[in-house]
Structures are given as C-alpha cells and as structure tokens.
Amino acid sequence: MRIAVVRETRPGETRVALVPDLVPKLTALGHEVGVEPGAGEAAGFADELYAEAGAGLVDQPLPGAEVVVSVNPLDRDRLHQLREGTITVSFLPVSTSLDLVADLRDLRVTALAMELVPRISRAQSMDALSSQALVSGYRCAIVAAGLLRRFFPLNMTAAGTVQPAQVVVLGAGVAGLQAIATSKRLGAVVQAYDVRAAAAEEIRSVGAKAIDLQLETLEGTGGYAREMDEDRAARQKDALAPYIAGADALITTAAVPGRRAPLLVTAAMVEAMKPGSVVVDLASESGGNVEGSVPGKVLRIGHAQVWGGDNVPSQMPGPASSLYAQNVVNLLALMSHEGDVVPDFDDEVVVGACVTHAGEVRHAPTREAIEGP
Amino acid sequence: MRIAVVRETRPGETRVALVPDLVPKLTALGHEVGVEPGAGEAAGFADELYAEAGAGLVDQPLPGAEVVVSVNPLDRDRLHQLREGTITVSFLPVSTSLDLVADLRDLRVTALAMELVPRISRAQSMDALSSQALVSGYRCAIVAAGLLRRFFPLNMTAAGTVQPAQVVVLGAGVAGLQAIATSKRLGAVVQAYDVRAAAAEEIRSVGAKAIDLQLETLEGTGGYAREMDEDRAARQKDALAPYIAGADALITTAAVPGRRAPLLVTAAMVEAMKPGSVVVDLASESGGNVEGSVPGKVLRIGHAQVWGGDNVPSQMPGPASSLYAQNVVNLLALMSHEGDVVPDFDDEVVVGACVTHAGEVRHAPTREAIEGP
Known part of the structure; x- marks a missing residue:
C-alpha cells in the first residue's frame, strides 16, 4: 500500500513520523513509501536519506495515499485531501480533538491514535507515550x-x-x-x-x-x-x-x-x-x-x-523521531498482510487504538462526548 | 590582621573570594574579616550570612585593610586606596598585566598571584587553577x-x-x-x-x-x-x-x-x-x-x-567561590602567625606566588618584561 509521510505543521514540532533507517522495513512488507519533501529536515534527516533508503519524494503525498503517518494529527485542510477508507496513524488527543474526530468519522477515515495503544506486553513496542516520555x-x-x-x-x-x-x-x-x-x-x-x-x-x-x-x-x-x-x-x-x-x-x-x-x-x-x-x-x-x-x-x-x-520530545527530534517511527512501523507491521494494511478488529491492539472507522466513532468515551450517551 | 573581601568589578564576574562558611577559619587564626556589602550576592551568599559567620560589613574595606582578597586583581582606582605593605591575594595574570604589576611594585604592595602557587603536593590545597578547572x-x-x-x-x-x-x-x-x-x-x-x-x-x-x-x-x-x-x-x-x-x-x-x-x-x-x-x-x-x-x-x-x-567558573559561582575561597584561606593560613599574616620568603610556595614585594617585582619573567634583562 502507499504510505505517506507528511511534513508536520504544528508550530515548534521538529519530529517526523518515519526515519530513513526504517523505510526498508515498510518496503519489505510490500508497501510503497512517499515522503513529503522536507518532512525530516528539522529532525536532521535530509530528503536524500529517505530516497537512498527506498522512499519516493512526493510533493502532494496525501491524495494518493492509503495510509498516512504523522506525529500530530493532520490539520483540517489536509484531512480533506484524504480519500474514504484512508488509514491515519498519529498521536490524536481525543478529549481535546472532538471536532477533528467528527471530521474523521464523516470522511470515513480509519484513524488510529498512538496514545490509545493498550499498555499490554505485546504492544510495548508500539507504546509511543512511553518512547516519547523516555x-x-x-x-x-x-x-x-x-x-x-x-x-x-x-x-x-x-x-x-x-x-x-x-x-x-x-x-x-x-x-x-x-x-x-x-x-x-x-x-x-x-x-x-x-x-x-x-x-x-x-x-x-x-x-x-x-x-x-x-x-x-x-x-x-x-x-x-x-x-x-x-x-x-x-x-x-x-x-x-x-x-x-x-x-x-x-x-x-x-x-x-x-x-x-x-x-x-x-x-x-x-x-x-x-x-x-x-x-x-x-x-x-x-x-x-x-x-x-x-x-x-x-x-x-x-x-x-x-x-x-x-513539546519536550521536539528538543531531541532525532532520537524522538527514531523511537516514534519504530512504534508506528511496529503497529503497521501488525496490520500488514500480503502488501496490504488491514486492521484486524478482533485484535485488542487495533480495537484499543482505533478512534474512527467506516463512518463511526469507535472509541466509546469519545463517541459519547460527540454523539451523546 | 584586617582582611578585606571586596566586591568584584570585572563584568560578568559572579564569584567572591571568601564564602561565609570559611570566615571562622580566618577569625580562629586571629584575623578580623571585613566584607564589602554585596560582595557575595551574585554567588548566592547574602551579607547576613557573612555577618552571622563573624565578619564585619564594611562600606570602604580597602583603606583599613592589611590583607585584601579578591578573585580578579583590583582595578587601578581601588589599588590606590591601599596602604604601603598591604598584601593582596587574587588571580593575577602577570603576562597580560604588566602595567598593573608595575603599579603594585610602586605602591610597595605584596601581591600574591594564585595562579603562580607552585604545583607541589604541599600546595595542592591552594591550587586555584585546578579548583576552577574542576x-x-x-x-x-x-x-x-x-x-x-x-x-x-x-x-x-x-x-x-x-x-x-x-x-x-x-x-x-x-x-x-x-x-x-x-x-x-x-x-x-x-x-x-x-x-x-x-x-x-x-x-x-x-x-x-x-x-x-x-x-x-x-x-x-x-x-x-x-x-x-x-x-x-x-x-x-x-x-x-x-x-x-x-x-x-x-x-x-x-x-x-x-x-x-x-x-x-x-x-x-x-x-x-x-x-x-x-x-x-x-x-x-x-x-x-x-x-x-x-x-x-x-x-x-x-x-x-x-x-x-x-569565564566559565562564573556560571557556577557558588561552588567555584567555595573552592577558590578554600584555596585562598589555605594560603593565608600558611602565612598566618600569632594573628599576623607574615609571608615567609624562605617558603617556596610564598616565593612562587609572590609577584611584587617591598617595591620590587619578585617574579623573574615579569620583572624582565617590565624592567628589561
């Protein structure tokens, strides 16, 4: 599948959701990786490094993407470039992002929130709250x-x-x-x-x-x-x-x-x-x-x-990005199947992390906050 | 003897040549300690702490002093407040302070330079270059x-x-x-x-x-x-x-x-x-x-x-001052005798540290630089 790595837009953000070293892990799973030029610049990862690692550099990575990875959730403008069924993987602070979650639902995006990955042993390698806290x-x-x-x-x-x-x-x-x-x-x-x-x-x-x-x-x-x-x-x-x-x-x-x-x-x-x-x-x-x-x-x-x-992790963007990217790649690997990314809704990791899917808010407290009890 | 502790005047200097904790060491040797108000302020030592430790607070400490301790050499204005025979103890970078050394000589001041204390075991506790380098x-x-x-x-x-x-x-x-x-x-x-x-x-x-x-x-x-x-x-x-x-x-x-x-x-x-x-x-x-x-x-x-x-030691003025003060007090203790400070010119530590005494430049390379071979 086509995985897009976007340049972060939040002021002061210096991290990037994928680092060059991990591109081969995704291509080995049968995916194509498209990186927005400059995405890794503030973290010290030049465009050429992504290209050398096997990623493409794509000026407008969102419209063609099936999976989008980022550190912060996409802003509203960028969200509307996504096609129905796109999977987004990012931090997504649900309690303070109700409007955004409603948009994700209406756009029929499958949004996975890294901070909602359950704290179970099997998902330790996807625990981005812990990696950034380190x-x-x-x-x-x-x-x-x-x-x-x-x-x-x-x-x-x-x-x-x-x-x-x-x-x-x-x-x-x-x-x-x-x-x-x-x-x-x-x-x-x-x-x-x-x-x-x-x-x-x-x-x-x-x-x-x-x-x-x-x-x-x-x-x-x-x-x-x-x-x-x-x-x-x-x-x-x-x-x-x-x-x-x-x-x-x-x-x-x-x-x-x-x-x-x-x-x-x-x-x-x-x-x-x-x-x-x-x-x-x-x-x-x-x-x-x-x-x-x-x-x-x-x-x-x-x-x-x-x-x-x-945003203290942004003060050490290189290692913070490397660890976060590892978390993201591990989550994508869990969902990868013969070159596709297919969330398995019988898996508690996927269920736990999923905020919206198929036009529904799947995260219960957030659904209640948006749609009422 | 009356020992004066002056407020440093060099821009950016935050250290002080004596810390409150060490005042009792000098009074126990029979000395009186007069501290210029505000001398320890930038290093975090309030005037009251000196007073509680047994020092006096003296607005014009130089005219009555027999010994003056400082981190940097006194500036020219303050030097001229000293009486003949006064002992000064401070850093004194002789090679870049030839005019100042000539003044000290002419004023018949006994100037001891902390950086010239010989590097011998007996004088380790007076080695201010080492303590500040630490x-x-x-x-x-x-x-x-x-x-x-x-x-x-x-x-x-x-x-x-x-x-x-x-x-x-x-x-x-x-x-x-x-x-x-x-x-x-x-x-x-x-x-x-x-x-x-x-x-x-x-x-x-x-x-x-x-x-x-x-x-x-x-x-x-x-x-x-x-x-x-x-x-x-x-x-x-x-x-x-x-x-x-x-x-x-x-x-x-x-x-x-x-x-x-x-x-x-x-x-x-x-x-x-x-x-x-x-x-x-x-x-x-x-x-x-x-x-x-x-x-x-x-x-x-x-x-x-x-x-x-x-002036990196000034970035940690508290510990830098404590260590420097300990070096200075150890040198004064070496020269103290029944309530007086009497430099013993048979002692290689005193000979090594002495720049001027009794109207002469005693440090040979400096004398040569000022007075010719």
Whole structure:
C-alpha cells in the first residue's frame, strides 16, 4: 500500500513520523513509501536519506495515499485531501480533538491514535507515550543540570568537599524514572514520589530514595495514576513541602492521560525553596504540576528558576523521531498482510487504538462526548 | 590582621573570594574579616550570612585593610586606596598585566598571584587553577549535553536501541578529565587526547579511550603541556581530523598557562562534523582551541553549534567561590602567625606566588618584561 509521510505543521514540532533507517522495513512488507519533501529536515534527516533508503519524494503525498503517518494529527485542510477508507496513524488527543474526530468519522477515515495503544506486553513496542516520555525524562534532568549553578555530583578535592545536589522528582512513570536515572548517573542525591504503590520499588530500582508520605496510594488503569480528591491533594502538598524546600532541583513529571496534570506544588512551596534552586515542570503543557509554570519559558518564582516544558520530545527530534517511527512501523507491521494494511478488529491492539472507522466513532468515551450517551 | 573581601568589578564576574562558611577559619587564626556589602550576592551568599559567620560589613574595606582578597586583581582606582605593605591575594595574570604589576611594585604592595602557587603536593590545597578547572570541566560536559539534541547514554527500549553519543575531549588536564568523567557518567562513549605522555593513563583512569596519534609527546613544567612547533601542530590536526568528524560532541580544554591557547581544530575540521553536532571550546577566552569560536557565544560553523567559554567558573559561582575561597584561606593560613599574616620568603610556595614585594617585582619573567634583562 502507499504510505505517506507528511511534513508536520504544528508550530515548534521538529519530529517526523518515519526515519530513513526504517523505510526498508515498510518496503519489505510490500508497501510503497512517499515522503513529503522536507518532512525530516528539522529532525536532521535530509530528503536524500529517505530516497537512498527506498522512499519516493512526493510533493502532494496525501491524495494518493492509503495510509498516512504523522506525529500530530493532520490539520483540517489536509484531512480533506484524504480519500474514504484512508488509514491515519498519529498521536490524536481525543478529549481535546472532538471536532477533528467528527471530521474523521464523516470522511470515513480509519484513524488510529498512538496514545490509545493498550499498555499490554505485546504492544510495548508500539507504546509511543512511553518512547516519547523516555526522551522527555532524560531531557528534564539535563535541563535541570544546566540551569542549576552547582554540581550534581559530590566532589572531593584537595581544597575541600563540594556536596552533591539534592534532586526531588515527582511522578515516577517512564519520564520520571528516566529523570531519576539520569540525575543519579550525574551523581545527585535523588528522592522521588509517586502516588502509585508500585512506584516505590521502581524508584528504588533506579537508585533513588522513595519518599513515603504515609498517604493512601492511587492506582489507575494501564499502570497510570488516577486522580485524587481535594482533601488528599491538600495533605499531599503539606507532606511534600519540606522535601521541596530542601531540594536544589525539583523535576515534576506527573500526568494523568487525557486530563489536566495534577497541581502538586503551589507557588508558596516554590517560594520556600533555597536561593539558586531550579524547577523543571514537564507537565507544564497539560496544565502544570507546579503553580505558575509556563510552557516554553523560564520564570523566576521566589528564589527559584522555573522551567516549563513545551513539546519536550521536539528538543531531541532525532532520537524522538527514531523511537516514534519504530512504534508506528511496529503497529503497521501488525496490520500488514500480503502488501496490504488491514486492521484486524478482533485484535485488542487495533480495537484499543482505533478512534474512527467506516463512518463511526469507535472509541466509546469519545463517541459519547460527540454523539451523546 | 584586617582582611578585606571586596566586591568584584570585572563584568560578568559572579564569584567572591571568601564564602561565609570559611570566615571562622580566618577569625580562629586571629584575623578580623571585613566584607564589602554585596560582595557575595551574585554567588548566592547574602551579607547576613557573612555577618552571622563573624565578619564585619564594611562600606570602604580597602583603606583599613592589611590583607585584601579578591578573585580578579583590583582595578587601578581601588589599588590606590591601599596602604604601603598591604598584601593582596587574587588571580593575577602577570603576562597580560604588566602595567598593573608595575603599579603594585610602586605602591610597595605584596601581591600574591594564585595562579603562580607552585604545583607541589604541599600546595595542592591552594591550587586555584585546578579548583576552577574542576568547575569548568564539569560545566563543559553539561553544556555539551544540553546543546546536543540527542542522548548521551545508550538506550535500549521495547521499540529499539538508541546509540550513545560519541564525545571527543581534547586536553586532559583537570578540566578535561572532569569533562571526560562527567560525559562518561552520562553514558557517552568518550575518547580523549592530550599531548602529554602521562595523560593517556589518566584518561583511561576516568573511563575514556586515550587517542594515540603516534606523535611525540610534549611535557612542560609543573604537569602542564608545552607549546609545539608548526610541523607537529599540522600533523596533529591531520591525525585528529577523523576523530573530530566522527564526534557528536567535541569538548576542547587545552591551555598552556600564560600563553595563547593552541589552535587544535580548524574551521574546516568543524565543517566536516555531522549535522547536529556540538563543539564546546573552554579555551575560547584565551584564543580558542577551535578556529572561529567566540567567548560567550554559540555560533554555527558548518553543521555544528560552537559554544565559546567565557569565564566559565562564573556560571557556577557558588561552588567555584567555595573552592577558590578554600584555596585562598589555605594560603593565608600558611602565612598566618600569632594573628599576623607574615609571608615567609624562605617558603617556596610564598616565593612562587609572590609577584611584587617591598617595591620590587619578585617574579623573574615579569620583572624582565617590565624592567628589561
């Protein structure tokens, strides 16, 4: 089938949905790959590399495409270039994209959302939320080390000893664990907290101390946390306050999929931090774990510099694209059959990821949000 | 004796020559410490902290001082506030400060230069070049990791493997070894080169591969490198070129004390680097190891971003000041005797560090440069 790789149009987006190295995987499955010129440029992949790998360069890749892969969903203009029955594979944040989903339904597009791929072992290699979180988590630790005007590691010198930095990480999903591991690698003393019971062991497994607030844990579905009520949130803030006040660097990575990120740290808690301390809020984009953080900016709150994340995987577009492309190719491979891409609606991976198909919204909560109960 | 701690006046300087923690060490030796208000502010040390540690805050600390400590040499205006016989302790780059040295001589000031403290075991704790290089070296690796849009470490994920970054470090003194160690900690693959024979073992001891160019080594005095002739420099560039071309990040730290830094990497060599590669030139300020690097700027040369260092220890003023202050206090302790500071001109540390005393230039090469042979 003809697979189109488009140039992303979202401002600030530098990733691309397919990298040259993976073109042969798709052609080996019997597909043709058409790349829009410049698609990989911002990620460091020149057009020639795609061509050398066996892809075609196609100025208008959408009208002839049977499958379209992208990082962000196609914008409305481009959507209307698709033929009925086209399969789109991209991130597709359904709860904030209801109009777009209705369009996809009406155009009879089969839209697969990478963030809806179920978190089961068989689909690990298609888990793009995890692959991008890995990039973000590493980047957060590097940003914190760069902003902090002191050493992460302990230094013992002839002139005396320099104490290591105290790093606190909130949220210990893929991003948080990567931030912990990277901070530990650099020699910082790391403590971390997550509302999930299983997190404590994972935190310890990457070398940090798990903060125990003596609060009840909150397990959601698919290994994610669930939301908490106001009372627990207030008690959690009180219990966290001394850890935040003692930190040289605070990295927050707590997110609940499809929802506003929980506010874990108030401005008052940041104001209690030491002179020279830094805060890196990866969740800034989805509302922020830290009150007052702004996506894409470094602000001063009290004595701290507060950095707000804004499409953080785009800060490392090469590896972020390679990992995302691998996820996408694995999903396409799952659906490929004798040169065709044929979604199998008996497969829970396909069912889970499918948002629209054959004129219907297949994702139940989204259907309810658009069409009513 | 009355020891004055001045507020630095050099643009961009954020360090301070004494930190609050070390005030008690001086008062225990029988000295009085007078700190100019705001002296520690840029390094994160508030006036109150000095006062709490037992120092006085003195608006005009120079006229009453018997010892003056600073990071940079006093400017000419402030020098003329000193009384005859005052002892100054600071960095004092003699070869580029001949007028200043002549003034110090004429004012009959005893000027001690921290960079001239001999590199002997007994004076290790006073080695401010090393302590500041430690800060710079760490910072260079953090800057490189921040500029590079990919991972330093290897990452093996469900979706595939991301290769580690290739880092090349030129110059393996204190700064270079610290840059290597920090890059290794972050998981990069590191290769390093230094003209000194002893360096290969040191490079290996911090976990990097020592690049062997099959060239003769160049040992100078005090563990530093010596300058090379044009022919060897050309052969070295040729031999290094493939290593540079293969690097994701290049960190250069080669300096010959008191001289222009050697040009190790030409613009053509940088232009041969891969898209997305980064160059961090710590020696930018003293002429640059990399052709075209500019202190304090990030420029694009070919496909690479080239960062030029500009007073790099000032980017981490807290730890840089703590270490420098420890060096200064150790030197003062060596010269302290029953509440006085009495330089012992039979001590090779004092003799080595002394630039002017009793109306004479005591540092032979500087005397020759000022007064002729």
